[in-house]
Amino acid sequence: MTGTFISLFSQTLKKVAFGHNKEDPEMTMLKIALLIDEITGEPLYYKVLDGSIADVTLLQNLFAELSKLDAEQIYLVLDRGFCSENNFQMMFRDNIGFVAGLKSNLKFAQQSLQEFVPQLMLALSQQHSPEIDCYCATKKIEWYSSSRAFGKEYSPFYIHVCYDLQR
Known part of the structure; x- marks a missing residue:
């Protein structure tokens, strides 16, 4: 899975109304969670999220949805924004492999x-x-x-x- 953000100028899309980019606080954004097949590169799952959701809490909400997927093993590649002891606990508990940047x-x-x-x-x-x-x-x-x-x-x-x- 990868997470990314997209900066937008829209003032009408609800998902971007409250998100703010760290590099440019005046720019609104939304977040996209994307799960891809490691071998084929095909998308398996995606979700557009509010830009205001903190990366650390984003995983908590996604794990419930990811558990419904018929996937043998899930490996996550995460940036430092997802780094928290709570997230590590959840990934170990749910047997989810991961590589993450540490704070x-x-x-x-x-x-x-x-x-x-x-x-x-x-x-x-x-x-x-x-x-x-x-x-x-x-x-x-x-x-x-x-x-x-x-x-x-x-x-x-x-x-x-x-x-x-x-x-």
Whole structure:
């Protein structure tokens, strides 16, 4: 699934009346959630959403609808706007695979940055990834999700830290 926004000048469409683009607060917008087949690239699901819905809460509303799809496995690719411990809990609990940008204010993200950035700044060749042309490190932590039905369950959670010398 991917989420995106479209900036609009419309003053009559209800979905864009309250959304505001972070880059241009005067521009209204709407959001589109899109689920595509990984192999064929064909759209499986889409939904036009109010521009005012926060990305973090958008997933909560979509999970109920996604559970109705006849899909073997769903993998989500999410930007930092979807980053919240609650969303991670829901995805683990619902067995939804994901790749997400982390917000650096999360405790486990801060710990990973403090651990890896000094090493990555050394620009050692064994940490260089030619595919993405930056220096990388990975950390595996145990993430727990809890539910009434199953109690606490632990799953592997991989944190990838990438460092670009130019940035």
